[in-house]
Amino acid sequence: xxAGQTLERIARQHDVSVDEAxxxxxxxxxxxxxxxxxxxxxxxxxHLRVERGVSRAGLRHLEAMMRRNERDADRHTTPRLxxxxxxxxxxxxxxxxxxVSGFREPRRFSGTDSQHVAGIASDIQIADVPNRTLWEYCRxxxxxxxxxxxxxxxxxxxxxEERTHWVDWSRPAAAAVRHAAGPARRGQHPVLPMDEPTETxxxxxxxxxxxxxxxxxxxxxxxxx
Numbered sequence: 001x002x003a004g005q006t007l008e009r010i011a012r013q014h015d016v017s018v019d020e021a022x023x024x025x026x027x028x029x030x031x032x033x034x035x036x037x038x039x040x041x042x043x044x045x046x047h048l049r050v051e052r053g054v055s056r057a058g059l060r061h062l063e064a065m066m067r068r069n070e071r072d073a074d075r076h077t078t079p080r081l082x083x084x085x086x087x088x089x090x091x092x093x094x095x096x097x098x099x100v101s102g103f104r105e106p107r108r109f110s111g112t113d114s115q116h117v118a119g120i121a122s123d124i125q126i127a128d129v130p131n132r133t134l135w136e137y138c139r140x141x142x143x144x145x146x147x148x149x150x151x152x153x154x155x156x157x158x159x160x161e162e163r164t165h166w167v168d169w170s171r172p173a174a175a176a177v178r179h180a181a182g183p184a185r186r187g188q189h190p191v192l193p194m195d196e197p198t199e200t201x202x203x204x205x206x207x208x209x210x211x212x213x214x215x216x217x218x219x220x221x222x223x224x225x
Contacts, residue, residue, distance in 0.1 A: 025129075028094030032086050034058075035096035036065050043096060049086035053206035054079040066102025066122060075103050078120045079205035080159035084144055087201065088126065088157070091137055098125040100154045115145060121158035123149070131155050139165045142197035161203055165192060 032049030044065070048058035062082050067075060089097055101123040104116035115121035126134055131148060134155045138146035146165040147156035156168075 025091065025095075026093035028090045030094070031090050033094065034086055034089045035094075036061060036085075037096060037098050038065055039098060039100060048082045049090075050208050053208050054082045054086075056207055056209045058082060059207060062099075065099040066119075068103060072103045075119055077102075078159050079207050080201060080203070081120055081122065081157075083205050084141070084157060084159055084201055085122070085124070087141070087199075088124075088134065088138065092126050092129050092134070095127040095129060098127070100124060115158040115160060120160065121145070121156060123152075123154040123156050125154055135165070139195075140197055141199045141201055143201055143203065159201075163194070163197060165194075167192070 030047075032047055033045065034048045035043045035045050037043035044061050046058040046061040047055050048062065049055075050058075059077070059079060059082050062085065063075070063077055066077060067073065085097055089095060099122055101116065102121075103119055104114065106114070106117050124134075125131065131150070131153065135146055135148040138144065138155065138157055142163050143161050144163065145156065145158040145160045148165075148167045149156065149170075150167070151169060151171050
């Protein structure tokens with residue numbers, strides 16, 4: 001796989017489906033360098049991960065992508081989320097990340113214990129990477145949250161400090177319907193196998209060129225997403 005190639009092109013060349021395309025996503029041109037964008041907007045290229053941690057400039061770029069409007073101007077995220085996004089981008093060859101959703105306010109289906117409300121979660125897509133593939137890789141990392149939303153076309157990732165993953169078949173702006181194989185019937189609960197993680201994400205991530213006025217949010221207790 002070379003830079004600029006799409007899964008669709010590779011699949012056609014090898015006469016296979018997209019799901020059967022090669023799993024080797026190639027190496028990123030510059031590890032830690034991530035192209036971030038919001039739907040319909042121009043991308044920002046930022047060095048999220050640097051040698052000693054997460055860059056202050058990269059963290060600010062990510063926070064700008066996660067803000068919905070000026071009411072979020074003073075909201076911040078945790079360096080662990082920036083490091084997680086850099087890890088995901090690197091694994092998939094440095095492909096661009098679209099930030100579908102970031103900061104949220106408490107509402108009907110996002111309570112005060114939501115990772116989005118806490119500011120440590122983002123719903124994302126990675127260019128040319130199937131959401132299922134992204135979710136499966138995210139599940140190999142310890143101490144993060146990974147949620148697949150097949151009816152909303154994104155993957156939820158967050159920097160909580162315990163390993164959690166799920167499949168949510170709810171439609172956008174609807175109550176959660178979690179079940180691995182499909183929409184859950186009344187009384188059913190999701191049962192997903194938890195294989196041992198093969199990768200770790202540090203719990204403490206230093207910010208390079210630290211800003212004394214920056215206050216990283218504390219993750220909430222384990223709860224909804």
